[in-house]
Structures are given as C-alpha cells and as structure tokens.
Amino acid sequence: MKKVILSIGLGLVVASVSAQVVNSTKIHISEGALVSFGTDVTNSGEITNNGKVHLKGDLKNNSKIVSKGEVVIDGNTPQTISGTRVVEMSRISVENDVNLHTPVSISEEVSFRKGIVSSNNGSALELGENASQNGASDLSHVSGSVKKTGNSSFEFPVGDGSSLKSFQVNKMSGNTLEAQYIAKNPLDVSSELDYNVEEINQTEYWVLKSNDNNSVDIKLNDNSELAYLKGGVWVKDNRRMEVSNSNKEGSIFTTGKGRVITKEIGVWPNPTQGEFNLKLTGMRDTDKISVDITNQDGRVVMKMDGTVKQLRKAYTLPQGMVTTNLTVRVINGTEAMTQSLILNR
Secondary structure (H helix, E strand, O other), rough: OEEEEEEEEEOOEEEEEEOEEEOOOOOEEEEEEEEEEEEOOOOOOOOEEEEEEEOOOOOOEOOOOEEEOOOOOOOOEEEEEEEOOEEEEEEEEEHHHHEEOOOOEEEEEEEEOOOOOOOOOHHHEEEEOOOOOEEEOOOEEEEEEEEEOHHHHHEEEEEEEOOEOOOEEEEEOOOEEEEEEEOOHHHHHOOOOOEEEEOOOOOOOHHHHOOOOOEEEEEOOOOEEEEEEEEOEEEOOOEEEEEEOOOOOEEEEEEEOOOOOOEEEEEEEOOOOOEEEEEEEOOOOOOOEEEEEEEEOOOEEEEEEHHHHHHOOEEEOOOOOOEEEEEEEEOOOOOOEEEEEEEEO
C-alpha cells in the first residue's frame, strides 16, 4: 500500500492513480481538475474535491470528505462504499453497481446512468433539502433505502435491482422521509381488508418512515389505486397516508382495488307505533356518528352519539309523543343522511 499526498491544480488531468490509495493526510483536487482513482481508496485524513473524480474501486471513509465537485462511480466490477463516517458529496453519477455500507449524503444531485445502488436501513442514500435525482430506470436505481429531506415533491428512485418501482410524495413539510421497496406479499403482513377494499396486490409493497408526524400524498407512476395499512387493516383513503415517527416499522402501502360503497340509512317498520330499527350501511363499524330525531317543528326529541356498531340498533320513541312525522338524521364526518319516519299512535 502507498500513502499519497496530492494537490492537483486547475486544469490538470490525471489519467489514473492506480496504486492503492491510503490517505492519512490531505488530498486536494482543485476546480477544473480531473482525477481517476483506478483502485481502492481508504481515507483517514481529508479529501477535498472541487473538480471531477472517477472512482473505479472501493471507497472506505474513516475521516473527512468535502466534495463540492462531481464524483463518478464507474468501476468495472461491483464497488463498495464503507467506513466509520458518512460520505458527504454534492453530486454523484452512478455508472456501476455500488453497495453502501455507510450512509452517502448528497446535497445537490444524483444522476442514475447504469448500475444499482444497494443499501439498507443503516446505510441509506440520503438526499438533502436541495438535492434532486434524475435518470432512474430499470437499469439504475436504489435497491434498498432512500432518504429525502425537504418541502417539495420528490420521486423516490427505489426498486428491486431489476425493475424501477418509484413513487412520488407530495406535500413534504421539511421533514425527512425514508423509503424502501419490498418485493414480498403484503398479505403476509396483514390479510385483513377494510370494508371498501376489494383486493390488494400480492407481490409487492412500499415502506415509508418519517422523523416527524405528518400526512403525505402518494402517487405511483402508473396512477394505480393505493391501499395502506392502518391499525392492521388495509384501507383506502385517496392516496393520503399518515406517517409517524412513533411507528418504527414505518407506514406500509401497496396497490389495491376499491369497492364502490354508498352510505345509506333506513328505518323499519315505517310507519311505527313507537319502536323502530336503524339501518346503517356503507360505513365502518368503528366510525363515530351522531343520530338525532326531530319533529315537524324542528325540535330534537332524541339524540345519540357513538360508533356505527353501537348505534345500529332498535330504538323506542318517548311515550308522550303522538302521531306525527319525524326526521331521522345521521351525521358521519362531513356527510349528513336523513330518513322520514312516521309515528302512528
């Protein structure tokens, strides 16, 4: 192994540094310079890159890297980025397979050309608030974890190493989201479907984690309908999903097909002599609702609050009421449903 101290000036092109580079002092690459490391690099000192670096071997970073220039990962065999310190770079271009064993943090741009970035929960590809990505495809994306911080929309370039399975998140609120694609059956996580979910995909799902609590809009590239896991049940909610830092496993979603459900209420017998049953359909048993009964003058003669399951029952009108027309109203969220009821005494 050879210790290397380099100070590479403006406009100088270094075709190749082929000896194994073990840096314990300083390497400084000036703006306009081009360096190609043809073998492995171990950094225990300080590397400053203001030019362009081609990395053709592995990188082990145990100290400080300041890269305001571009780094091109373009070796001939799969490469590894590892070490005890986070690797911080402004711009990278992925042109070969690379395995991340330590986090790689990008402040400006990741360009996917060819090659898969493999990562896990402890060594994600991290994009800062102003960072973007481009060029993700079946041939080049992240198989593993991607983190993104910011307020704007972002398309997470995740997949399984063979196919790109990206999705877009809108309405980020300055927090950090971490995404991963899982090529497994989501029914293995939970097989319980909500009342308005007819079926879900059985081959794949996505996991989204957050360092804060918020609600995000999610959109797949093919505009598929989404179902997400809430309280152990696959539900549909117009692509909005709650992401919480209290859920260490993350929020899980997949594609799903919904049922067209119409909320309805009904009463029987009608007319009634005082007792009647209330029918509630198209609502979850756990939905909180309000039921009130008013007379022709608009006066409330009965009022109940509870869940659909609690209030789907038989009712008895007050004994002192005489023959009259009544209105039964059920309020579920922002929706109000009414049904006429005739009291015949």
